[in-house]
Amino acid sequence: MPKTEPDLLIDKYRKRFEAYLGRELNFPQWCRYKTEFLEAGLTLSDSSFKLFARFKRRCPRKTLDKPTLDILKSFQIQHRTKEAWLGSEVFDSIKNLNPHIGEWQLYRAFYRAGLSFKSSREYQKDQVFSVVFYALVYGDAANERKSRRV
Incomplete structure (x- = not known):
């Protein structure tokens, strides 16, 4: 046919x-x-x-949803002129985007982006966008850190 x-x-x-x-x-x-x-x-x-x-x-196993995509786009537009960020500023910005995200999830977002976190360290714009991306995509995974022990 x-x-x-x-x-x-x-x-x-x-x-x-x-x-x-x-x-x-x-x-x-x-x-x-x-x-x-x-x-x-x-x-x-x-x-x-x-x-x-x-x-x-x-993130092959994650689903891209419209709210996450909209938040990422607005964050990038809002902060497109800022070239360098301190680690503490990145932490605060992510907390403003998603107040429910845990501190360990923020550290994990840095790790997934291939970075280590230090509040006084300066991060470039592309690095910050990667960290924000991972924080938003994985930040609501409430069951991700549960112990496997029964």
Whole structure:
């Protein structure tokens, strides 16, 4: 059975996304990613594909939701001119974005970004955005630190 025009368009989007992701997806994976992509409010554009592929490479088991994406975008817009941050400023900014995040989760966000935390250390803008990203994505994982002992 020949493919219809919408099917060809979907295949085109899938191939473009796979190119940014760096690997092929099977059909069920593509369906899950496509649903998550559209529910996050992303448009079918190259920049959105790059953003989503980067997210999936960094956090393959996490879901990108619209509120987290909106907070990240507004944070980046609000602080785009600030080039350097002290560790204490990063801590305070994340606490303002998500007051429920635990202190250990903030330290873990620095670790996931490949950094160690020191309140007097100066961090560059890209480093701060990575830390904020990990803090928001993993910050609400309440069960993440529970003991495995029964």
